[in-house]
Amino acid sequence: MRILGIESSCDETGVAVYDGRDGLLAHVLHSQVALHAQYGGVVPELASRDHVRKTLPLIREILAQCRTRPQQIDGIAYTAGPGLIGALLVGASIGRSLAYAWGVPAIGVHHMEGHLLAPMLEDPAPEFPFIALLVSGGHTQLVRVEGVGRYEILGESLDDAAGEAFDKTAKLLGLPYPGGPALAQLAEQGDPGRFKFPRPMTDRPGLDFSFSGLKTAALNALRNSSDDAQTRADIARCFQDAVVETLSIKCCRALEQTGSARLIVAGGVGANRHLRTSLREAVGRLGGQVFYPRPEFCTDNGAMIAYAGYRRLAVGQREPLAITALPRWTLSGLTGLNLS
Ligand code: KG4
């Protein structure tokens, strides 16, 4: 079964072809960073218009790249939510209509399920069950995963998501959008001992997170110090260390509480080098194993949507003819597949 996947929930247009027998055949990504940079963040209407311009040319490009004719595509998967409604509607309309025109089934994929299953594209792929840490721009969640679609949320952020905290702190440090990678780069030159930021909610039981206070701590540090390049790098470093250590503590706690030895990490912040090393060490000390997608599949991409769509289409799930996009959609509301 050969599936075309389309991702258009935010500021990247991603397209990929996944084959049930041969694996991932090709993927392409168009980033809108240059388009939104002058505004310091994503402008939803500009995002939608750019998806309109890019999606069909990217589909033509990828089919050519993997020498696949439309007649060889057995199904189409597109991100149906959560995300920006206009952006989602572009991918959903194109995906659903193309499937109708080509006479193949379509499936609307949950964006976070896409992230969660992205480590399955790697070798070795993790086996179910496992604990997933989802860390993106909009979500920070610890999820117990029994199989595809069988998700129990163990904890989540009560305010800002980890990626959002990176982006907001980057902004107050004067870094350009997108802030997360820029802050991580600046942190390389920072002194880890200069500021002591809190590790929020680690001193009480439970698996929820709260990151908005860290952004305030960073702001206070900036106000109370001489504003020079080294101070900014030190704040970036101490902020990153605080987020990473907090995530690490909660991940280890989740593994201990559930008796699981496997952690997967997915979503944009999962591309953070420091987080990857720290989690590998911390989980290793518990005798467990961490699985990551390659960094380019941590951030938004079409490959994860093609794969998640493949898993659902392969067991007969189908979208009706209506074009549906859900800006808000909880992961725990998904239907589980018996075949995992
Ligand atoms: O998963 P993603 O691409 O989109 C969403 O679904 O939100 O995640 C984007 C988030 C942004 O907040 C971005 O700043 C953050 O991931 N991010 C990073 C890094 N790369 C992306 N944060 C920290 N370090 C990075 N290297």
Ligand code: ZN
């Ligand atoms: Zn995402």
